[in-house]
Amino acid sequence: MISVLISKVMKECALKQKDLAAILDVPLQRVKRLTGGEVQKLSPNETRRLVQTLNINAHWLATGTGAMFNPQGGEQLGSVLTQLKLSSARVTELGLDGIDAQAARDIATGVASGNLAMVNAALEVLRHKPASDEQLLLDTYRRCTVQAQANLIQTAALLAAGLSPRGESDVSPTTRVGGTHSQHASGDGSIQIGSMGHTPTKRRR
Structure with missing residues (x-):
C-alpha cells in the first residue's frame, strides 16, 4: 500500500524520483523500492521528513485514509517545492554531494517553510561533519559486507592499541x-x- 501512497504524493507534488530521494534523504534506489512495492512501510525518519517538508498528514501515510495534507501549512507547499527544486539545481551546479548536499537542501526547504528546527538540524549536521578522511573510512565501512565490517572494527582496535593487524x-x-x-x-x-x-x-x- 505504501507504494500507492508514495506515488500519489509524487503525482500531487509533481516530484520526480530524485526529488523524493532528496526530500527523504535516501539513495535513489530506496525510492525505486518504495514506488515499486518492495517496501512495506516507511521508516520513522522518512515519515518525519514527508510530514515536515511536504506537510503530509501522518495519519494518511499510516492508514491511507483522511486528507493527504495537513490543514495548516498547506499555503506554503508551493513555495517549499519551488525552493527545494531550486536548491537541488544549485547543489548540482556547485557539485555538492553527501552531507553537504542534503544540508543545503534542508536549509533552503526549512527557510521556505518556516521550519526553524529543520534549519538548525542541518546546521548541526554540518557542524559535526567528519573530516574527509573520516568520511572516507565511514563510506568504505558502509560498503563492506558484515564480515568485512567486523574485520575493519578489529583492525581499528588493534591499531588504536598500538599493534599492527598481524x-x-x-x-x-x-x-x-x-x-x-x-x-x-x-x-x-x-x-x-x-x-x-x-x-x-x-x-x-
Missing part, C-alpha cells in the same frame, strides 16, 4: 597504554600487558 607491536619496548598500564613486546612472541610496578600478564600473539 599482531606485531608498533611500540617498543614498553609503551604507556593508558593510566598506569603498560604494554611490552617480549622476544618470545608474546605481548605483556599489566600495571606499572606489578608483574605483567602475558598474552600470546
Whole structure:
C-alpha cells in the first residue's frame, strides 16, 4: 500500500524520483523500492521528513485514509517545492554531494517553510561533519559486507592499541597504554600487558 501512497504524493507534488530521494534523504534506489512495492512501510525518519517538508498528514501515510495534507501549512507547499527544486539545481551546479548536499537542501526547504528546527538540524549536521578522511573510512565501512565490517572494527582496535593487524607491536619496548598500564613486546612472541610496578600478564600473539 505504501507504494500507492508514495506515488500519489509524487503525482500531487509533481516530484520526480530524485526529488523524493532528496526530500527523504535516501539513495535513489530506496525510492525505486518504495514506488515499486518492495517496501512495506516507511521508516520513522522518512515519515518525519514527508510530514515536515511536504506537510503530509501522518495519519494518511499510516492508514491511507483522511486528507493527504495537513490543514495548516498547506499555503506554503508551493513555495517549499519551488525552493527545494531550486536548491537541488544549485547543489548540482556547485557539485555538492553527501552531507553537504542534503544540508543545503534542508536549509533552503526549512527557510521556505518556516521550519526553524529543520534549519538548525542541518546546521548541526554540518557542524559535526567528519573530516574527509573520516568520511572516507565511514563510506568504505558502509560498503563492506558484515564480515568485512567486523574485520575493519578489529583492525581499528588493534591499531588504536598500538599493534599492527598481524599482531606485531608498533611500540617498543614498553609503551604507556593508558593510566598506569603498560604494554611490552617480549622476544618470545608474546605481548605483556599489566600495571606499572606489578608483574605483567602475558598474552600470546
